[in-house]
Amino acid sequence: xxxxxxxxxxxxxxxxxxLASLTQETDRLLTLQERAEEHLAxxxxxxxxxSEDLSRALLPLAQAMAELTEETRQTLERVVSQSKxxxxxxxxxxxxVSKDVEKLLGKxxxxxxSMERAASDLSEASRSVxxxxxxxxxxxxxxxxxxxxxxxxxxxxxxxxxxxxxxL
Numbered sequence: 001x002x003x004x005x006x007x008x009x010x011x012x013x014x015x016x017x018x019l020a021s022l023t024q025e026t027d028r029l030l031t032l033q034e035r036a037e038e039h040l041a042x043x044x045x046x047x048x049x050x051s052e053d054l055s056r057a058l059l060p061l062a063q064a065m066a067e068l069t070e071e072t073r074q075t076l077e078r079v080v081s082q083s084k085x086x087x088x089x090x091x092x093x094x095x096x097v098s099k100d101v102e103k104l105l106g107k108x109x110x111x112x113x114s115m116e117r118a119a120s121d122l123s124e125a126s127r128s129v130x131x132x133x134x135x136x137x138x139x140x141x142x143x144x145x146x147x148x149x150x151x152x153x154x155x156x157x158x159x160x161x162x163x164x165x166x167x168l
Contacts, residue, residue: 003097007090014086018079025075032071036064115159122155 039061126148 007093011090018082029071032064032068036061036068039064111163118159122152
């Protein structure tokens with residue numbers, strides 16, 4: 001499983017947890033809203049009474065509304081803090097992955113430079129062997145050519161094995 005998939009699953013799980021928490025808070029807020037609506041209904045029935053009765057009836061509604069306001073504020077604070085925490089986790093994970101990728105790219109660059117040096121050395125050796133073979137005649141040239149081909153093939157196989165393209 002890739003780091004991106006792990007990050008996606010972790011984020012999905014965190015969102016699921018937050019959604020469940022928000023659903024509970026919403027249910028509780030709806031209950032408070034129903035209570036407030038009940039108080040409002042009782043106020044409408046008391047319209048004909050004197051102002052003192054009306055004042056007493058408004059007190060529970062005001063308390064319910066203050067409670068609802070406080071609960072809403074607390075819920076919003078929790079949602080914001082959870083969102084920030086989730087964002088910070090995701091950001092930290094992306095930073096970690098980026099650093100790991102940079103390290104791997106550095107290692108790959110080092111290996112590629114090593115391969116270039118080895119290929120250059122092999123090319124130099126091949127030219128040297130070819131020059132000696134030409135000076136020694138056609139039999140030595142044939143031997144040097146075969147030896148050069150074997151060395152080149154072996155070097156290519158070794159390099160492929162070193163960079164991970166060839167698995168034994």
